[in-house]
Structures are given as C-alpha cells and as structure tokens.
Amino acid sequence: MFRKSIKISITGRVQGVGFRPFVYSLAIKYQLTGIVQNNLDGVLILAEGEELPLSQMVAELKEKRPRLAIIRSITVEKQSLKGYTQFSILQSDDKGGTIPWMPTDTAICDNCLLEMSDPTNRRYQYAFTNCTQCGPRYTIISKLPYDRTMTTMNSFKMCKQCQKEYDDPMNRRHHAQPICCSDCGPTISLSDDTGNEIASDYVAITKTQALIKQGKLITIKGVGGFHLTCDAHQKDAISRLREMKKRPQRPLAVMVKSIDVAKKICLISKKEEAILKSPEMPIVILQKRKDCPLPNNLSPHLSTLGVMLPYTPLHHLLFDHLNLEFLVMTSANPSGLPIYFKDEELPLLQNLSDYTLYHNRPIEHPIDDSVVQCDGEGVSFIRRARGYTPDPLLTKANVDQIIALGGNQKNTFAIGKPNHIVMSGHIGDLDSEEMVGFYKKQQNHFKNYLCFQEKYAAIDKHPEYETTLIGNELKGRIISVQHHHAHHVSCMADNGLEEPCLGIILDGTGYGEDGHIWGFEWLYGNASSFERLAHLRYSPLPGADKAVREPWRNAIGMILHYWPEEGVDLATQLFPERVEEVHIIKNMIDKKVNTPLAGTCGRLFDAVSAILGICLESTYEGEAAIQLSDFMNRTNKDEQKIYPYTIQLIENGLFQLDVSPMIYEIIQDHLHQLEPEKIIATFHETIISACVKMLLTFIKRRPTLNRNVILSGGSFQNLYLARQIKSRLKKEGFSVYTHKKVPCNDGGLSLGQLLIASQTINKPKTLD
Incomplete structure (x- = not known):
C-alpha cells in the first residue's frame, strides 16, 4: 500500500501530562512509524503510514487526549517520506519560539491513590507517589523544556524499577519526571521546635497524626510551600495558630478527609463537588451547615468556610487512622510576609509551630492554594494560583515585550508573548519590604522562563504604589493605566470582547484621573480608551x-x-x-x-x-x-x-x-x-x-451605546450583588458578562493593564 508522511505540530498544555506516551500508543494502535518530541513550542510528531490510519490518528488526537492536556492548536502538513522503521519518543529539544507552556501542579490521581493503599504495591504508603497524570510540575521546574534534568528531582537517581517504568512507552509513568519510590525518592522527617529529628518516613506521619490530635501546631512542607496545620476540631489550637500567624479574624481554610466528610460541615452543590474533586483541587468557599460541628473561630462572623480536599499523597496519609477528618491548612508565614518555601527558612518556621514535618524534595517555585467560589453558573476566582497558573491566556492583541505590574493588593503581574499573556500566580499585598523582594524574584523567574525582556511596562496611575516605584526601575517605556479602566478591560478580555462596552466597576480603592x-464607576470603552x-x-x-x-x-x-x-x-x-x-x-x-x-x-x-x-x-x-x-x-x-x-x-x-x-x-x-x-x-x-437605573439613564440619553455590560472590581466577590445586577440588567435587554478565568478583584488587574498598554503602543500615529 502507498505510504504517506505528515508533520503534526501541537501547542497548548501538552508537556508533563503524558502526551508523548499517548501519541506513542496511538502510533502502535494504527501501525505507524515516526517520532514524537517535545520542544519549547509544544509537541512535534512526524508520522508515516497508510492514509487511513494517519487520518484516524489525527482524528483521535483531536477527540481524545490525556486528562490534563489542553490543546490550543493542531496543524497537519504533508512531508516527504523519511523511511522510519519504528515509532520513537525522542529527547526534548530546547528550541522553539512561540510560548513555552509550564505545566501546572496537579492533585494525585485515583490510580496512584489505589497503589498507595495496596499493601502489595511497592509504593504502599509512599508520600511522593505520582505519574504522568498527577504530581508536582511548575513548583519543581528549574528550566524548560520539562525534563527530569531540569527539575529539582534531578538529584534523586532513579532505581532500576523506576527507570524501567520511566523508559517504557506503554507505562503510565513513561517520562513522568517526578517519578520515584521509597528506594530512590524523597524522604520525610519530623523534627521538634529546636530542629532535632524525632522520626522519619511513615513513622513521622503517624507521630504527626498523634501530635495533631494532642492539639499541637505542625508546620508541613507541601508542594508549593510550607503549611501551618492543626486539628480543625480544637478551638484552642486554632486560637493559638491565629496568635502565632498574627491573623486574628481572617478565615482559615480547612482540608477535609473526603467529599463525604465535607458534606458534614457544608452544603455542597453538584457544581461545587465537581470543583472540589477536579485535578486542580482548589479551596472552594462553601456555605456552612447550621449544625456544622467545627468551631466558629475558623471563620469568625461568617456563614461560609473555605474547604479543600487532600491533593498530595502526604495529605492522604495524614488522614489515615486516628479518626482525623478536618485539618486547618494555611500558609506557614506571619501575615504580611511571603509564603515560606526554602529549606533555609526552617529556623523561622520553628518559631511558628511545635513540630515540623519536612521532606527533602526542593521547591523551586512557591505557589499558594487557589481559592474559588461557585456563582451558580461557573467558577469565580478569588485567588488564581496552584493548579491554574501559569497556563497562558490567548489574545489577538500585540502584547509582545510588554509587562504589566498589577496593583498593590492581591498582586499578580502579566507578561506578553506573541498571541499569549502569561499571568503569575497570586503574589499578595506589597505592604512590606519582604513582599516587594518576593515580587521581584517571582518576576525574574518568569522572565527567565519565558526568555523575556520588557520593552514596555504598564503600571497603575497611583503615584505611591510599590509597583509604580518598581516600574520606574525597569528599562522599558512606562505606560500608566487608570485602575478601573484596567478592571474594565480585564473582564472584557476574560470574555473575548473587543468592541467598546458599558462597565460597572464596584471596587475598594483606585487612583482617579x-x-x-x-x-464606584460606570464606564464606557475598551482597551483603546474609556x-x-x-x-x-x-x-x-x-x-x-x-x-x-x-x-x-x-x-x-x-x-x-x-x-x-x-x-x-x-x-x-x-x-x-x-x-x-x-x-x-x-x-x-x-x-x-x-x-x-x-x-x-x-x-x-x-x-x-x-x-x-x-x-x-x-x-x-x-x-x-x-x-x-x-x-x-x-x-x-x-x-x-x-x-x-x-x-x-x-x-x-x-x-x-x-x-x-x-x-x-x-x-x-x-x-x-x-x-x-x-x-x-x-x-x-x-x-x-441604582446600578441598573444609572445604565438605563445612559441608554435613554445615548441609545446608540453598545448594550454589552461587564461587571468587575473586588466588590463583585459579593455573589448576591453580582447575580442580582446581572439578572436585572438582562431583563432590561442588556448582555452581561462577569469574570471567568481571572479574579474580579485586583488579582485580574494586570491582564487589563497589559492590553491597554498594547493599544497605547500600537495606536496609529496621526500627522500634526
């Protein structure tokens, strides 16, 4: 039969998700020869075979994909035959020029959980079990492309059994970069508040369980940083944790053993349950049950509670035995300081807790837990971080070589690459020298990742913001953006809107022109002007x-x-x-x-x-x-x-x-x-x-205004306000849009800043 050759280029989140083994299995299934390779652009496939099997492979690539993969584009080109005799997975190529996707950290999958609970499996009770469908990614990467040698797992030499799994294209751990087992991987130790080790490995976990039941405060090294934890049943332990963290009233998140346990304390819709159990496993803000058995000092004066499920093997092991069902799980740092994640910060952590449960897998990049709430129609982000960043956002705007520095509160920054915007995870409030230093380090990390050097920098118009001062230190041309204009455009971009539209911006504080x-603004415009x-x-x-x-x-x-x-x-x-x-x-x-x-x-x-x-x-x-x-x-x-x-x-x-x-x-x-x-x-x-009547007043005076309306600003975290304004505007014939992928608060500000700066830079010059 007549053989053909095709080149398939795939972009998106296709590295670190088992995509090459998936392609290999399709090649075997359809009896094709050729190669598959990662590069900085995505995945390259050269496949040779008969026309029908080639078409079937391409169709299956489009219709089916690994659980964690996100395909942005697939292009297929005819090639001359090279005469491949087999199908092979090649080592990654460090070349490419579009946008390198950094894989996100993902909660442990069901297959790995089954292995951990099977006494006959060699990964029984092992706290670092992972595969191509789960485990650390972004937090352990030191350089792209995503290969073992470019991660903090490079110092752990694989044993023969792990190496065999890693090399086998038909194994679900093929090229799982964090692959390890108890013979060759990271280990756990438990130390007291003086730094003396008192237990290791699984004994350290069982000892930690007992200490938590005794009301002790424990610092736990996780995927993206250190958590501070205690028994969420114990009011006194929670009060002490608040005192140590200097967090008197702010709600604390609770990690629960299972979804069934979560239903003991909160009302959970089907949508909320799906979010809780998703691969990202964020903190979800839920309505507390009236008979919730947990102490009120978890979320003082509030009817809601932030809840998450165990997302690492270590978390699951902590809930084994001793009837532990609820753990306070908050970042282990005093309020106002950056998240602790470095091993050299252990002495600081010993001042916060009674014991530290530590592991020796280095964290390259810290990241907070994401926080979301369900608005009845979809997910509304309060904090976009672990599991969601740094996935890039598509854009039609020319944003290359632009960096947007965000605001002073709930800070994120954004970097422009051709047709893409890469937003950082949640940084926090830039209210201290330590937070400013942390911000600058994160920015440098992203620049190195993305091979980025700014030519332009977008900043908030507030003259006293830290981001304004930081922007003045950069080499590029500075473009000042009004705070609420940035909110407006952020929501437009989140919904793919480009034409001028109405906006209601309900927010806390922004420097006005x-x-x-x-x-408390009613605006009209787009990225060009408002x-x-x-x-x-x-x-x-x-x-x-x-x-x-x-x-x-x-x-x-x-x-x-x-x-x-x-x-x-x-x-x-x-x-x-x-x-x-x-x-x-x-x-x-x-x-x-x-x-x-x-x-x-x-x-x-x-x-x-x-x-x-x-x-x-x-x-x-x-x-x-x-x-x-x-x-x-x-x-x-x-x-x-x-x-x-x-x-x-x-x-x-x-x-x-x-x-x-x-x-x-x-x-x-x-x-x-x-x-x-x-x-x-x-x-x-x-x-x-008032919000609805004001818009009706404008439309009556200016009937030609676009009746698309965006809702943005931190006050729209109030879901009742957002739902009711949206509903009533719709009844009046408006099309209403709210945020989807980025927060309505200042965490989404940098997205709008970047797009406004792009329009400012690329406006046609007029003749005087």
Whole structure:
C-alpha cells in the first residue's frame, strides 16, 4: 500500500501530562512509524503510514487526549517520506519560539491513590507517589523544556524499577519526571521546635497524626510551600495558630478527609463537588451547615468556610487512622510576609509551630492554594494560583515585550508573548519590604522562563504604589493605566470582547484621573480608551488609609460631610465612645487635613458595616464589607424595598449617584432598632437598583451605546450583588458578562493593564 508522511505540530498544555506516551500508543494502535518530541513550542510528531490510519490518528488526537492536556492548536502538513522503521519518543529539544507552556501542579490521581493503599504495591504508603497524570510540575521546574534534568528531582537517581517504568512507552509513568519510590525518592522527617529529628518516613506521619490530635501546631512542607496545620476540631489550637500567624479574624481554610466528610460541615452543590474533586483541587468557599460541628473561630462572623480536599499523597496519609477528618491548612508565614518555601527558612518556621514535618524534595517555585467560589453558573476566582497558573491566556492583541505590574493588593503581574499573556500566580499585598523582594524574584523567574525582556511596562496611575516605584526601575517605556479602566478591560478580555462596552466597576480603592479615590464607576470603552459616565458622590476619608483599616472613621467622615450641622449629633449617637474623635474628624474635614475625597463601593460597604456596629475595625482587607455582605447568605432575600437615592447630572454629561438619603434612612432604622438583616437586605437592593437605573439613564440619553455590560472590581466577590445586577440588567435587554478565568478583584488587574498598554503602543500615529 502507498505510504504517506505528515508533520503534526501541537501547542497548548501538552508537556508533563503524558502526551508523548499517548501519541506513542496511538502510533502502535494504527501501525505507524515516526517520532514524537517535545520542544519549547509544544509537541512535534512526524508520522508515516497508510492514509487511513494517519487520518484516524489525527482524528483521535483531536477527540481524545490525556486528562490534563489542553490543546490550543493542531496543524497537519504533508512531508516527504523519511523511511522510519519504528515509532520513537525522542529527547526534548530546547528550541522553539512561540510560548513555552509550564505545566501546572496537579492533585494525585485515583490510580496512584489505589497503589498507595495496596499493601502489595511497592509504593504502599509512599508520600511522593505520582505519574504522568498527577504530581508536582511548575513548583519543581528549574528550566524548560520539562525534563527530569531540569527539575529539582534531578538529584534523586532513579532505581532500576523506576527507570524501567520511566523508559517504557506503554507505562503510565513513561517520562513522568517526578517519578520515584521509597528506594530512590524523597524522604520525610519530623523534627521538634529546636530542629532535632524525632522520626522519619511513615513513622513521622503517624507521630504527626498523634501530635495533631494532642492539639499541637505542625508546620508541613507541601508542594508549593510550607503549611501551618492543626486539628480543625480544637478551638484552642486554632486560637493559638491565629496568635502565632498574627491573623486574628481572617478565615482559615480547612482540608477535609473526603467529599463525604465535607458534606458534614457544608452544603455542597453538584457544581461545587465537581470543583472540589477536579485535578486542580482548589479551596472552594462553601456555605456552612447550621449544625456544622467545627468551631466558629475558623471563620469568625461568617456563614461560609473555605474547604479543600487532600491533593498530595502526604495529605492522604495524614488522614489515615486516628479518626482525623478536618485539618486547618494555611500558609506557614506571619501575615504580611511571603509564603515560606526554602529549606533555609526552617529556623523561622520553628518559631511558628511545635513540630515540623519536612521532606527533602526542593521547591523551586512557591505557589499558594487557589481559592474559588461557585456563582451558580461557573467558577469565580478569588485567588488564581496552584493548579491554574501559569497556563497562558490567548489574545489577538500585540502584547509582545510588554509587562504589566498589577496593583498593590492581591498582586499578580502579566507578561506578553506573541498571541499569549502569561499571568503569575497570586503574589499578595506589597505592604512590606519582604513582599516587594518576593515580587521581584517571582518576576525574574518568569522572565527567565519565558526568555523575556520588557520593552514596555504598564503600571497603575497611583503615584505611591510599590509597583509604580518598581516600574520606574525597569528599562522599558512606562505606560500608566487608570485602575478601573484596567478592571474594565480585564473582564472584557476574560470574555473575548473587543468592541467598546458599558462597565460597572464596584471596587475598594483606585487612583482617579481627577486625583480623587474612585471605586464606584460606570464606564464606557475598551482597551483603546474609556469614558467615565458616572460615579458615586465623593466623601472624605479621615486619615486616608487609616480610615480603610478603621471603618468607623470612614462612617463618621461620610456623616459629617453629608450633614455638617446634624452630623455631629448623629455620629455621637452611633459612636458614643468616639465623641472626642468625632470633633477631631470634623476639624480635619473643615480644614481639609489628610481627608482625601473618595467615592468607592468598598468604602460605602465599610461605612454601613460600621454604622450598624458589625465591624468597626478591619483586621484584614475588606473585613467590614465581607461581614456585612455575609448577612445576605442567611437572610430573607424577598425584600424588595429600597432606600431613597438620587441620580444627578453634574458636569459635561457626567452623572453622580448620591446615596446620602439612603445613609440617613439606614441611620434612622438602626437607631430605631430595626433588625440588621432587614437593613442590610434593603441596602443591597438599593445598590442593585441604582446600578441598573444609572445604565438605563445612559441608554435613554445615548441609545446608540453598545448594550454589552461587564461587571468587575473586588466588590463583585459579593455573589448576591453580582447575580442580582446581572439578572436585572438582562431583563432590561442588556448582555452581561462577569469574570471567568481571572479574579474580579485586583488579582485580574494586570491582564487589563497589559492590553491597554498594547493599544497605547500600537495606536496609529496621526500627522500634526
């Protein structure tokens, strides 16, 4: 029969996922000869055989793929015959020019779990069991392409049995780069708070279990860093962990033994269960059951709990025996400092806990756990990290040689390559010298990975952001981007939108083009430009950032601004213990001393939270607003009443939302002791009503505006707000889009910055 030859080029997440063995098995199945090879672009296949089997192989490549593979493109070209006599898997080639995909870390698969639980298997109870479908990837890679010699596993020489599996194209561990067993792989040890080893291997695990049951705090080295853990049943242990971590109120995540155990503490939908059990296994924010047996100090004042399943072999072993079902699992670092991941940081970890469960597989790149919530239709990211990054995002924009530095809170950065954007995982808040240093190191890692040197750098317009200072240190041309424009474009990109559209940006804080603090915005535009259509009426923030940390200041400032005469009396009634501060703040406002003007959704929620006595001082970002919003998870949602507000045309077609009538009514309802749940429900309905009515006002005046609407900004982590605004806008004939692949908060900011910078750079030059 007549033989043909084809060249197949495949891009996407096709390295570190068993793709070459998959191709090899297809070649054997269809009796083809040729080669398959990794390179920096993806996977290259040269296949020879009869026309029908070749076509069948290509069809199966498109229709079926390894569990973890993501195929972005498959191109097939005819080639001249080379006369291959067999099909072979070649060593990786370090050449290529498009975008190198870095494989993501993946939860242990069912096959490996079965081996670990089988006493006759040589990997029985082995804490580093993995295969091509699971295990560490990004966190152990030192250089691409993804081969054993380019990972931190290079120092562990494979035993004969592992080498045999690694070399066998029909074995599921063929070219599984982290492959190992108890004879040749990493080991575990348990040490006390002085660093003395007290147990090793499986004995170390059983000893750790016993110590956890005794209420001890344990530092555990994981895939992407060190975790701090304790028994989630023990209130005192949790309180001590909070004290050591300097995290008094912020919710703590819980790792549970199984999905059935998770259902003992939380209500779980089918969609949420699928996310929990996915290969990424993120932390999922779930609604607590009313009879949840765990202590309230896991997530103080909240009806939700962050839950994840065990995603490493070590995690599963910790839940064996001794009836352990729930473990607090949080990053082992004091709040405000980077995640610890280096072995030389062990002395610092000993100050945080009683014991350390350590392994000797080095971590090349740290990464946090991802955090998501289910909005009923899909996944909404709060933190995009392990399991999801650094998968690149496709783009039509010319973003090559552009870096976007993100914001100061929930930071991520983004790097542009031809037709792709690579976003970092969650970095955190750049509020300390240590965090800034960590940020710079992560940025350098990505630049080395991607062979990247910036020609342009996109930064936030805030002159005092750390990212602004860092940007000024770079060699490229600096492009300043307005904060909420970046949010707007980030959501557009997340939904593949390019034409100008409407946007509602509900956010905490962003530097405005008029020098004031923006954060409750109605915009129209795209990456090329934007128009500010409306905003929340400004009010002073007494003490600036201090008012963000102490919402009672924000509330008093708002009250005194709205009602200069009556406001003093109202403020002292609401905050009788702050009488002296009320007069100090009034003096600050009158003299305009350290009282920047702000109109933000986050600060509005903070003020209402403080007025109602829910949260007067925030111990973590957004605490006051989060606690206020949480009431919508546990109150009657049939409330249709709204508070009064006004929409005013103030200048040059710009509208303003004035909620002072609403604030006055809220104060009166609170002073007359109306139930907080009713006030909060009405407050939410008012915000929803105002958002919709404002858009209808624009459309009435300017009917030619595109009726596509994006919703972005950190306040849209409030799922009730997001769902209701989306639903009601749809009823009015708008098409509404929310975030899908990146967070609505500042974690998605760098994506928008990058695309706006691209448009700025590539705008056609006009003749003077």
